[in-house]
Amino acid sequence: MAIAGTLVVGAPIGPAHAGADPVAGSRVVVMRTEFGIPHVLAASYRDMGFGAGYAIAEDNLCGLADDILTVSGRRAQFLGADATTPDGVNNLDSDIYHAAVDRSGVLDTALAQPEPSGPSAAARDIVAGYAAGVNRYLAKHPVAGLPDPTCRGAAWVRPITALDVWRRINEIVTSLGGAAFAQAIATTAPPTAGRARTGRPVGVPDRGFGSNAWAVGRDATADGTGMLLANPHLSWRPATRFHQMQMTIPGQLDVSGATLFGLPVVIVGHTAGVAWTHTISTVVPDTLTQLTLVPGDPTRYLVDGRARSMQPQKITVRVRDARGVHPVSRTLYRTPDGPVLVVPGLDWSAETAYVLHDANAGNVRVVDQWLAFNRAQSLADLRAAQRRHHGLPWMNTIAVERSGTVLYNDAQVVPAVSDALADRCATAQSEPVFQQTRLIVLDGSRSGCGWGTDPASVVPGLFGPASLPSLTRTDFVANSNDSPWLTNPAAPLTAFPRIVGDVGTERSLRTRLGLDMIADRMAGTDGLGPPGFTLDTLQATMLGDRNLGAELAQPAVAELCAHTATLPNSDGAPVDVRSACTVLTGWDGRATAGSPGAVLWREFFHQAFAATAGDMWRTPFDPARPLTTPRDLNTGLAEVRTALADAVETVTKAHLPLDAPIDAAQRYQAIGLGGCTQVEGCFNAIEPPGSLDANGHYPDVDFGTSFLMATQLTAAGPRTRTLMLYSQSGNPASPHFLDQTRLHAAGQWVTERFTRAEITSDPALRVELLDPR
Known part of the structure; x- marks a missing residue:
């Protein structure tokens, strides 16, 4: 977009100004189109960061400030030791951890490296600009008078530094490692x-991550173009919320999509020539090093028979309590591999200790990785970016270029x-730990048991991109958080180590449903018209709210109901299920808003799944038929029959009719939402964090489909529709706090404005000119 023309700062552009451009010579312009979506136009990477930082502060300052408070290790100082982070970690423990990350020097060392191990000049500039943009907003809106009442007057809201942003980036990349x-x-x-x-149960903590992604190639679209569906599933809490924006530096990049708070680059998006998204992969990007300790000294360990000392870290943080603010200290220990940790089953005993070796610790390459994606115009550009920077953390890439060729890797x-x-x-611990958590345990008593080498890797100890699964096609690739095996069932991927994932094992209901939806659309058997994807049918498929668990189980429930009037509940008391049976056998099997019976089905299916640990099917999994097994609900199981009776009582006690639709009980900020859970086998995952209450409501949705993007890459440019389910702003006083949430409830999307003409012709357009000096 060229910078030319004259507009009044902050003035709305009505029809009389349609087609006008921002002020000539402005270094940073933030143009807001409908639903408050910012389009940042800048003259340099530093200026781009400034505009992006200013825009996120306008929309979500309180959420970003909360994230910065966490990574700076000061939550207990301002909020007390016994409160928790939004992710449920005790504030004092969170502060100790983040202070220990700082003390370890891992981030400082990475930032001191030259490119590509360290950040490029562009990456440093965009991060520094981002911090400056946030601070400019705070200078214009002092904390005592912030527009957002959520943190207005809060002592913990402060100007930020570039180091704060890098800390936040490090937290994001280690979300499935140290931060978890x-x-x-x-x-x-x-x-x-x-x-x-001893400590908490062994396992990889659940950080609330997921996602669906499809890249649809020219052989599967109605007009031979390429399309992408991005459907990330993340927590709706600030630490993992998306912020939508377009970023343009004339002649250098023009990219639109979404990012996470604190990241000054687009991480899911498109340019004119290529579109990409990510899903959480089955790779666990960490290993555990099992130390053999020196007898009588639990802080020394043996390597090839020679003793080495752990590195003690005395960590001191400030804590607020009834006596005021005072220091609290702990001493932690680490080795060159990383920090010592304790979880039950992997204790720190007189003989053994365990160290977490996180491959993403200090991974600052990720900013350059996504900056290169933001400039890309082809799949070749994306692959070259991955080879050069090798910085993507814990995620698959699914992409399509304008030619209609698609990529998974x-x-x-x-x-x-x-x-x-x-x-x-x-x-001795390796196999049981791997089976339970997919974490690999390596013997630290032997120097030859460290990570291997790959000459194609940017940094030592990692597999290079060429050694990892990849598939290029012209029909489709898809992933819903299962391993690479059935990315496209016509071309199974099998040649990868077990640290990446498994082969020949049961797929999730969500994976199976996604692949079935693609097959039906390609065949034209889904009721949406002739074969092949269009942008309209891509959207309709995404929000069709099919429930695969219901499709597999409903026939058996109907058969049971045909011969059953009562079933015993968990206490053995008989429950009349005839009315419930009428509802369930007549239900359309979808979780769309207004579809009668979806609440009752959820309660039944969840209770049956929990009671049987998911083993509730007559036909078991068959690796030769992975997309159609397991199936056929086993209604002969007492647990299944009891689950139906209990579900009737659960819904009745919640004062809901048995035919209540899901949006009567499932809400966000009092707005009823369709969609269903991953346990049920739903593609459009919408998940409340708890049970029905006495008023017939689940707790507010806090996980699932977050940012939706459906993109078609045409010769005339990208055509894109998006939806931010929780809306663009976290400020309850903003007009953009719930506007897209209401749009979703009505089954509608936002038509993206990408070109200069599209942006400036928006009657709702507002423009702000910023001078970063």
Whole structure:
């Protein structure tokens, strides 16, 4: 977009100004189209960061400030030690963890490296500009008078630094590593008096991540173009909320999409020539190093028979309590691999300790990785960016270019642990831990048991992109968080180490449903018209709210109901299920708003799934038929029959009619929403965090479909429709707090404005000119 013309700062552009451009010579212009979507036009990367930082502060300052408070290790100082982060981590433990990350020097070391191991000049500039843009907003809107009442007057809202932004970026990339284990790391201490230190249950903590993604090629579209469906599933809390924007530096980049708070680059989006998205992969980007300790000294360990000392870290943070603010200290320990941690089953005993080796610790390359994506115009550009920067954390890439060629790959940060290395360096704990968590445990007592080498990797110890799964086609690729195996069932991927994922195992109901939806659309058997995707049918498929669990189980329920009047509840008391049976057998099997019976089905299916641990099918999984098995609900199981009776009572006690639609109970900020859960087998995952209450409501939705993007790349330019389900702003006083949420409830999308003409012709357009000096 060229910078030319004259507009009044902040003035609305009505029809009389349609087609006008921003002021000539402005270094930063923020243009807001309908639903408050910012289009940032800048003259340099630093200026672009400034505009992006200013825009996020306008929309979500309180959420961003909360994230910065966390990564600066000061939550307990302002909010008290016993409160928790939005992710449920005790504030004191969170502060200790983040202060320990700072003390470790991992981030400082990474930032001191030259490109590509460290940030490029452009990456440094956009991060510094982002911090300056946030601070400009705070200078214009002092904390005491902030427009957002959520944090107005809060002592913890402050100007930020570039280092704060890099800390936030490091937290994002380690979300499935160190940051996920923050509490386990922060509470770890050596054993005393012969007693081992034990902690919380072993496992990879659930950070509330997911996603669906399709890239549809020219052989599967009605007009031979390429299309992308991005459907990330993240928590709706600030730490993982999206912010939508377009970023334009004339002659250098023009990209539109969404990013996370604190990231000054688009992470899911499109340019004129290529569109991409990501899904959380099955790679666990960490390993555990099992240390053999020196007898009598639990802070020293043996490597090839020689003793080494752990590195102690005395961590001090400030804590507010009834006595005021005072320092609290703990001593943590680490080795060159990372921090020592304790979880039950992997104790710190007199003989053994465990270290978390996080492949993403200090991964600042990710900013350059996404900046390169933001400039890309082809799949070749994306692949070159992955080879050069190799910085994507814990995620697959699904992409399409204008030619209609599609790409799936897992070219992310993956520890170079081959199956042979994992087997050779296994300990007695390795197999049970891997089966439970997919974490690989390596024997730290042998120097030959560190991560391997790959000459194609940018940094040592990682698999290079060429060693990781990849598939290029002209029909489609898809992923819904299962392994790469059935990215496209016509071309199964199998040649990858087990640290990446598995082959020949049961797929999730969501994976199966997504692949079935694609097959039906390609065949034209889904009731949406002739075969092949169009932008309209891509949208309709996404929000059709099919429920695969219902499709697989409803026939068996109907058969049961035909011969049953009562069933025993969990207490053994008979429950009349005839009315419920009428509802369930007549239900259309979808979780669309207004569809009668969806609440009752959810309660039944969830209770049956929990009671049977998911083993509730007559036809078991068959690796030769992975897309159609398991299936056929086993209504002969007492647990299944009891679940139906209990579901009737649950809905009745919630004072809901048995035929209540899902949007009568499922809400966000009092707005009823369609969609259903991943347990049920739903593609459009919409998930409340708890049970029905006595008023017939689930707690407010806090996870699932977040930012939707359906893009068609045409010769005339991209055509895109988007939807931010929780809306663009977290400020309850903003007109954009719930406007897109209401749009979703009505089954509507936003038509993206990408070109200069599209943006400036918006009657709702508002323009702000910023001078970053």
